[in-house]
Structures are given as structure tokens and as C-alpha cells.
Amino acid sequence: MFHWLEKHPFFFAVGVFIAIAFAGLVEILPNFAHSSRPVIGTAPYSTLELAGRHVYIKNSCNACHSQLVRPFKSETDRYGHYSLSGEYAYDRPFLWGSKRTGPDLMRVGNYRTTDWHENHMKDPKSVVPGSIMPAYTWLFTNSADIDTTYAEQLTVAKHFSVPYNQDVPMKDGSVKNVKMAQSLAEAHEIALEEAKLVTADMKDQDVKDAVNRGEIPEIVALIAYLNSLK
């Protein structure tokens, strides 16, 4: 059979394709629907949080930080509860990372503050002596891209039924309603309101002034995102 295949490139290629496609079908398909159900307490990202997620991706934070707490005592001691599949239901793309040059950030919102992040991004050594992380000073001057964020919210709401403007159940029995704007102008207003809550805890006068002018520096969006990781 193999000799015959080697003289017939088309059937050879078909044979190779069947051999390599097999594993994907068996491993990926069966749990596909099951794995994407959200757990209680998981809500979609707000406009500013999602903009911050874009800043996180733009700067490849995932090159050095994971977002996956494995079920070991040493990890739950350090980072909090181990990760559940449903917690990632609104993560497109996933940001588990593959290398911990720095610590995991899955639940960083539980133990770091806006103030800490502000100092850390300006000068990591000021809060973590010995840190090898570079400073991310340009985040304080670049503006977050709210337009693209809004386009993404519209896309996921339409194609993947992400529950914006709907009540989603929280762990304490309450409900949360994450607002998505009806227009681009409203998206900017929503993001700006969220930004003001963040800058209330920040010290950098230039950032505060920018937000008062109606601009949103990347750092504000990033901190909103990091604070949402719980």
C-alpha cells in the first residue's frame, strides 16, 4: 500500500491529511460547547476594561505574565482560587500565557490597588525592589482606543451573544448589568465615567488633566482591566 501511495501524490496527500486531522477532531470537538459556559460571577468586560485588555495585548504583557492558577497549594496560596473554565467565557483571545517571568495575574485585582499599579508602571523597582520588568511610561501619554473597543463589544454581542445590557448573576445573589453603548459617542461617555473612578485614586496630574479634558490615557484603561481581574 505504501509503495502505491508513494507513486500517487494525491492519495498520499489525502492519507497524510486524514492522519493529522484525526487528533483535532477527537480532542477538540467533544467538549467545545461545554467549556464555554460562564460560571456565576463572571460578567462581560466593561468598555474601559476591554480597552485596557487591548492595551495589555498590544504590549504583550502575556509574554511574561500568565493568567492561569493551577490547582496546587503553592499556587492557590500565592494567587488565590485555582482557575475555572467558565471564568474565561468572555476571554477572546484567552491570555493564559506560557511563561511566568513575572507572577500570575489571574486575580491581581484582589491584592493590588490602582495606586500600586500607577507606581509600578512608572518605575517597577519603586514597589518591587529587584524587579526586572521595564517601565511602561508611554502608557501615560498614549490614548486608549475606545472606538475599536466599542466595535469589538458590538461584534461579540452580536455573534457570540455576550450578555451586554442584561442581568448576569453574581456570587452573592445580586445581579450585574454591564452597559454597552447605543452609539460611539455614548461609548466614549461610558468609558470616561469609568476612567474618572480610576483617576480618583491616581496621583499623576497629567493623567488627571487628560481625563478632565475627555481623553483616556492607556494607563487608566489598563488599570481598570487589572482591577477587574478577580
Place this chain on the structure above:
Amino acid sequence: MENRPLEYDYTIAKMFMLTTIVLGIVGMLIGVILAFQLAFPGLNLILGDSLAEYTNFSRLRPLHTDAVIFGFTLSGVFATWYYVGQRVLKVSMAESKLLMTLGKLHFWLYIVVVAAAVFSLFAGVTTSKEYAEFEWPIDVGVVVVWVLFGMSMFGLIGIRREKSLYISVWYYIATFLGIAMLYLFNNMEIPTMFATSPAGESGIGAWYHSVSMYAGTNDALVQWWYGHNAVAFGFTVPIVGMIYYFLPKESGQAIYSYKLSLLSFWGLMFVYLWAGGHHLLYSTVPDWVQTMASIFSIVLILPSWGSAINMLLTMKGEWQQVASSPLIKFMILASTFYMFSTLEGPIQAIKSVNAIAHFTDWIVGHVHDGVLGWVGFMIMASLYHMAPRVFKREIYSKAIMTAQFWIQTLGVVLYFTSMWIAGITQGMMWRAHDEFGNLAYSFIDTVTVLHPYYAIRGIGGLLYLVGFLMFAYNIYKTMSSRPIEERELQSASPMGA
């Protein structure tokens, strides 16, 4: 005409040889910069404060991985295909105008896509998925380039004189199919520019932005099915194809066992794809997938070692060539590193070992003993074998080759030993508890302790880069300074003299 050997046309092979070398230098140079940035963080500002956004570690890291995978390695695969393909199929590219045009189009579009990719990654336009960072417009470009490669490959196969496909061709076909399938499925994404707001606005935001079709755990599963197997079909399959051609040619020995090559080829095809999930052990993907991935990773030793042993046994009775020919040295060391790396990987895929190894520098070490020791050595050896025949001149300097071999070998050894120690140290410190059951170390303790290993790794990488520059110089001199031979060299090895 009747008995004259075929004159092959290496126009396109030459073009891709050039990009192999140029993109190799770019990818490795960025790698060395990254390595030293971890040891000496001040280097994140290597071009000053104002350009820090573009020179810091995290922005450069995807450029390094993509330049080495899609630049250096893929160029090497294309260059060797346009050389090996003609010779084992006994047909010249010059025989078909259409194939020549397709080949040239393949090259120039590849250049355009590479330029777009470099530009977009510097700008921070990325999907964040490893080795699939490109946004959808570049993905479209990649698909077009790949289709052109396929058309040119199957076109050449279509007009072949030798009816039986040689082993190397099997591997090139598998490379084409594997990457096509993986790349398409992993990059399924919806461009956000098509969204319309309730107020009727459309075309909002960046036109190149997209959102993944998969979420969370599913996205991770598809990504590592891709990520692991992009390694398989980029770093393993075509490189095995190369050694099956170049080692017998260079040594003048016949392949040791046809049956072993059959077993390892079909074994590799079937087993490799299952193993992707070993990147996700102890994550939220289903437990049975993790176990399956772990088991198949162990099984993967068989077909991998099958090829490697077949190569080593091909040298049976001719081992003195390893001492006398630097080119044989490169290939034998490459297949040895292949064995080494394909044993190390399965060990890391055992769940209890992975619990320590995952997220640490040991994984980085594993990737690099594979890529530097196996992929890099084999591509350089292939180009060294091709150069005298393509340029019809002898290799400029055998002494440079030998020196380069030892410098780079030392570089690889420094690289993986330092990363082993770093990775296992870090893995053990993360999990260490004191007598009261509290964590023994804060995270930063596990970072500062790695400084000496990061420095050694940087030196190892630098040595490898120096060796690669010697290789580039040697090839350049081969192209330009020696007198042209009248005909293509026919002897088994131009090194033999």
C-alpha cells in the same frame, strides 16, 4: 542531449537562501537582545527613552519568535524545497514557465508579508496568540503565500520524471498540509470593522482589528493544538525531510532502512497532533484531554527516534567522515540534538514533571536546544551543501566552518544548561513551603536568583549569533570570491577534496 545530466534551475532557491540568512540574523539578533534584557533590564532602553515602547522586552518578543519561525526556518524550508524538489523529482524548474512565475510570485509576496508582519508587530498590532500574532489582513497574505507554495510544489510533482516520491518529498507535502490546516483553524476570527452600532454607525475603530471565534478554554485548546504542531510541521517535519536528502548526499551513504523511514513518517503524522494538549496540563481543559496529550507525548519518542536512529545508522562504517568533514559534523550533531530534544519534551509532558517545568525557563531551554541544535544546524548544513552546487564554486573556507561549528555548539550547551538550572530552580522555589506551611519565597526572590543564569544564557545566544554571522560571511564569500567551476559539482561532497 540524451545522456546529459539535467541542468536544474536554482533561481528561486537562491532567493530564499538569501532571506534565510538575512532573517536568521534579524531573528537571532533580537533573541540575543531579549536575553540580555532579562539579565540587564537597563537594555530595555537600548535606543533611549523615546523609543522604549518599541525596544522593550514584551514588544520585541513576538518579533523574535516570528522572525525565527516564519523568517529563518520557513525561508530555509522554501530554499531547500526549490533545490531538493527538482533533484529528487528529476525535473527542472526551467521546464515550466508557469512554475517559474509561481515560484517568483511566491518569493515576492513572502517578502511583502514579512515586511507587513515586522511593521505591525513593532506597532503592537497583535492577536496575542503565540506564533499566530498576525491580525487578519496579514493572515490573508500568509494564506496566499502558502497557496502559492503549494501550487508550485504540486505543480513540480505533477510534471516529475521520477514516479516514486522520495522520502523528503513526503515530509514537504506533510509540511504544506499540516501548516495549512493548523493556521486556518487557529486564526478563525471576525473583523470588528463589520460591526454596526444601534445608532447605525459602521466601520468603527481600527480596520485591521479582529476578535477570536473561540473563547477562553476553547481558544487555549485550539491555540496549543496549533502552537505545538506549528512546531511539529515547521521545526520537525520539513527538517527531517532535509536530513533525509542532505545526509545521504553529503556522506555518499544510502539511507539505512526504508522500513524505518516508513514507520517514523506515518507514526509522526498520526501521533504528533495529539500531543498539543501537554501545553495545558493542570489547566481548565478537560482532564482526559490532558492525560491523552501526556500519553501521546511519550509515544512520540518512537517515530522521532526512528528518524534520528535511521540517520545515525546511515553513517554506519563511515564514521571517520564525522572527524574529517565539518558538514557531516553539523548534520550528526543536528540529529543528536533532535534525539535529545524529543526525549526532553516527552519528559516535560509527564504531568508531575510538568507541574515543576511549566511556566519556567526550562521550557525555553527545551525550545532552544531543539531550534538552535537541530533546526538551525540542519538548515545551515543544508545551505552549506547547496551553496557549491548552486553557485558553482567551492565553499570559501572549511576552517571557518569548523570554527563556527565549535563556537555554536558551545553556545547551545551554555544555553540549555543554564536554562535547565534556571527553570528547575524557579519551579522548586515557587512550590517551596516553610516549616509552618507558608510559602517560603516571595515571587521576586525567584526572579533575582536567576540573574547569573540569564547572563550565561545571553552569552550562549551571543556565541550562536557570532557563529551564524561566520556562516553568512562564508556563504557570501563562496558566492563572490572563488572562481566559477565549469559545471555543477558532481562528487558526493565538495568538502572531500
